Amino acid sequence: MTSVVGGGEWRRLVAALARADSVVVVGHVNPDPDALGSALALALGLRGAGCAQVQVTFDAEPFAVPRALRWLPGASDLIVAPEQVLAHPDCLVAVDCAAPDRLGRLLEVAGRAGVFAVLDHHRSNPGFGDIEVVASDAPATGVLVARLLDDLGCPRTPDIATNLYAAISSDTGSFRFPATTAQTHGLAAELHRSGIDHSAIATELFASRPIAVARLAGQMMVDAQYEETALHGAGLLIGIVSRADRADLGVSFDEVESLVTDLAAIGDADTAVLLKEDDDGGWRVSARSKGAVDLGSFAASRGGGGHTQAAGYAAAGDAEVISADLLHGLEGFMADR
Ligand SMILES: [Mn+2]
Incomplete structure (x- = not known):
């Protein structure tokens, strides 16, 4: 191969x-x-x-x-x-x-x-x-x-x-x-x-998701930010899970990773991003694209890395600031298709 x-x-x-x-x-x-x-x-x-x-x-x-x-x-x-x-x-x-x-x-x-x-x-x-x-x-x-x-x-x-x-x-x-x-x-x-x-x-x-994680996924989905016109109309979806959200339901940081898959399964947006806060207040950003964006290059520009359609990086600060950076920064990494 x-x-x-x-x-x-x-x-x-x-x-x-x-x-x-x-x-x-x-x-x-x-x-x-x-x-x-x-x-x-x-x-x-x-x-x-x-x-x-x-x-x-x-x-x-x-x-x-x-x-x-x-x-x-x-x-x-x-x-x-x-x-x-x-x-x-x-x-x-x-x-x-x-x-x-x-x-x-x-x-x-x-x-x-x-x-x-x-x-x-x-x-x-x-x-x-x-x-x-x-x-x-x-x-x-x-x-x-x-x-x-x-x-x-x-x-x-x-x-x-x-x-x-x-x-x-x-x-x-x-x-x-x-x-x-x-x-x-x-x-x-x-x-x-x-x-x-x-x-x-x-x-x-x-098929082994605990009910507490499923409820957290439900909350995350209800509150997800949907930017229909972002990425030249390809669409962007941002879900946020803070440590307070997790604490309320007794969900650990590692159990949140799978929630990006829920966002990525939605057809109305090319790109899905999950922001998850760890126990120390730092953020991990996990992104998935159906092909419109080169996420590996975008993540590398933010100190992380990954693949074209799946990548991630660590971020500090407010979720609002990280979301705004995604909204404005991702457009510079549209994939050549
Ligand atoms: Mn791997």
Whole structure:
């Protein structure tokens, strides 16, 4: 599929992992199913291949495995908090991390690792680490981990395949997004043959929303700002979830991420943006486009990154100011079509 698979950096990554006795796999801050599923699949494969010490971790404040991802195979025994990570691993692999700051506190450990490797699929990734494998045409980091495990000679157990299928079906929006190719479906078919329960995975990913989160989504939707004429008539929808909104319903920050999907499912606007406030008063902006805007470039201009049709960044200040910046700033990033 992608040119970097099998290339020089790729072969260095395979060699580094094959000889490592201790590996720490790091997903991005507040991991999504692609980050954590990819990390767990890689760790399970390495452990099965005889690697003596394997850990999965990520930064989150406070640290907790997102409630919605605790079902992923290996989550209960492979994931450790950042402070429990090996001080000097032979290899640290960052998966699905588009920039160094996406490792959070674990960037410091990466500097102490024998080899610091980056495996990612974000087009905005500037390239960092001792080994850089960035395949921007891959629809999910999970696709890259599947090929990596093949090259390491690791068999696809049902647990590994379940993590990979969760990663890929999540990042492709259930195989709907444009980066999905015939090869993506081919890999999904291979994973089916590995003994996964695809329907149970789909239920965990797409039909397990707690009622409190659904009520929060309802409130967010009622109050969403709809700018019908924005983006040369393509339309813009902005939803806001403050920490006070979450506190009222007992919803954690990581549970809010899926609400951007609700906004993106609305046909009246090309671009949907969710502003969510964390427990410290900072804002995370998550944006989705149906194709009118190059969100990856827009997010990069705001210190974040991502893909053309899905991107995000951190912002400080009032929600009104962030919304106004979106309304005026996005028009400069209309996609060439
Ligand atoms: Mn991803």
